Amino acid sequence: MSQFxxxxxxxxxxxxxxxxxxxxxxxxxxxxxxxFKQVNIGDLPLYNQDDDSTPADTVKRMKAEIGAARALLxxxxxxxxxxxxxxxxxxxxxxxxxxxxxxxxxxxxxxGVSTGPIGTATAQQHLRNVLAYLDVxxxxxxxxxxxxxxxxxxxxxxxxxDRRKFLQGWMDKYVAWVKRHEPVAxxx
Ligand SMILES: Cc1cc2nc3c(=O)[nH]c(=O)nc-3n(C[C@H](O)[C@H](O)[C@H](O)COP(=O)(O)O)c2cc1C
Numbered sequence: 001m002s003q004f005x006x007x008x009x010x011x012x013x014x015x016x017x018x019x020x021x022x023x024x025x026x027x028x029x030x031x032x033x034x035x036f037k038q039v040n041i042g043d044l045p046l047y048n049q050d051d052d053s054t055p056a057d058t059v060k061r062m063k064a065e066i067g068a069a070r071a072l073l074x075x076x077x078x079x080x081x082x083x084x085x086x087x088x089x090x091x092x093x094x095x096x097x098x099x100x101x102x103x104x105x106x107x108x109x110x111x112g113v114s115t116g117p118i119g120t121a122t123a124q125q126h127l128r129n130v131l132a133y134l135d136v137x138x139x140x141x142x143x144x145x146x147x148x149x150x151x152x153x154x155x156x157x158x159x160x161x162d163r164r165k166f167l168q169g170w171m172d173k174y175v176a177w178v179k180r181h182e183p184v185a186x187x188x
Contacts, residue, residue, distance in 0.1 A: 002032075002033060002034060002035035003033040003034075004033055004034045004035070004070050004071065004175075004178060004179070005035050005037065005068060005069050005070055006027075006034060006035065006036045006037070006069055006070065006071050006072070006073050006178070007037060007039050007065055007066050007068075007069035007071075007072050007073070007106075008023050008027070008036050008037060008038045008039065008072075008073045008074075008075070009038075009039050009041060009072065009073070009074045009075070009087070009090065010023050010038060010041075010075045011041075011074065011075060011076040011077050011083055011084050011086060011087030011112070011123075012075075012076075012077040012084060012086070013041075013042045013086055014077075017077070018077075018113045018114075018115075018148040018152075019075040019076065019077050019112060019113055020038075020075070021153055021157060022075060022111070022113050022146065022152075023036075023038060023073070023075050024157065025153060025157060025158050025159045026111075026159065026167055026170075026171060027073075028158065029159070029167060029168050029171040030171055030174075030175055031175060034175060034178075036073065037065065037069070039062055039065045039066065039090075040058075040061075040062070041062065041086055041087070041089070041090035042086065043058045044056070044058050044059060044062060044089060044090055044093055045058070045059070046089060047089050047092040047093050047096075049096070052096050052097040052098075053097065055093075059093050062090065062093065062094065063093070063094055063102045066094055066102040066103070066106070066186070067102045067186035069106065070106075070178065070181075070183055071106055071107045071108065071109075071178040071181065072103075072106050072107070072108035072109070072136065073108070073109045073111075073174070074087075074108055074109070074110050074111075074127065074131075075111055075112055075113070076110065076111075076112040076120055076123045076124060076127050077112060077113075077114060077120065077123070078112065078114045078116065078120040078121075078122060078123035079123070081122040081123065081126075082122065082123055082126045083123045083126055083127050083130075084123075087127070088130070091103070091130060091131075091134070095134055099187065100187045100188070101134060101135075101187070102186050102187075103131070103134040103135065103136050104134065104135040104136070104184070105135060105136075105137075105184035106136055106184060107136070107137050107138075107139070107177065107178055107181040108131060108136050108137070108138050108139070109138070109139050109144075109174040109177070109178075110124050110127055110128060110131070110138050110139070110144070111124075111144030111146065111170065112124055112144065112145070112146065113146040113147070113148050113152070114146075114147065114148065115147070115148050116147070117147055118145060118147075119144075119145030119146045119147045120145060120146070121143070121145045124143070124144075124145070137181070139173065139174060139177045141173070142166075142169065142170050142173060144167075144170050146163065146167075151163075
């Protein structure tokens with residue numbers, strides 16, 4: 001296992017999701033001691049507190065994958081100036097049963113891409129609010145408000161030249177910031 005296994009969560013289920021494309025491309029800018037695993041959140045049931053003592057297998061799987069990670073890297077789409085329901089659903093699942101949250105203490109990078117000019121800024125602000133309550137420290141700077149436009153990706157799906165310098169700088173800061181945090185034990 002790598003020294004820094006990172007759980008990647010993409011807050012969009014769309015096949016051609018810009019956020020997933022960004023997730024696929026940006027992880028290639030990280031050093032070799034970091035490994036990244038995208039955690040599937042599309043197969044989770046709608047959160048229902050009645051099921052806390054009998055979680056679905058997909059919920060158990062997601063919680064185990066988060067628990068095994070040293071840190072989080074969360075990409076959010078922006079739906080009506082907030083986070084998509086699928087992302088909030090996954091966050092709620094991971095937080096329960098009470099006292100068994102997989103989130104607490106895991107450092108997170110938050111970034112997102114949207115077709116709008118503010119590049120998920122409002123969704124990210126809402127996400128930071130939720131994560132703060134769950135005791136997830138989030139990297140404050142640089143903020144990653146990315147607009148999906150021509151040149152963001154090249155023909156091979158890698159980060160295009162227009163945003164490469166910025167996103168390499170973002171990843172460098174994220175790597176340094178994760179390294180500053182001690183690993184946290186996740187409750188069973
Ligand atoms: C229900 C819905 C609401 C949206 N609301 C916003 C919004 O508030 N701000 C914005 O910039 N884009 C908004 N969009 C456009 C998204 O940025 C765009 O669909 C983007 O491609 C979503 O990310 P994805 O490509 O990763 O799926 C919305 C899209 C949908 C489907």
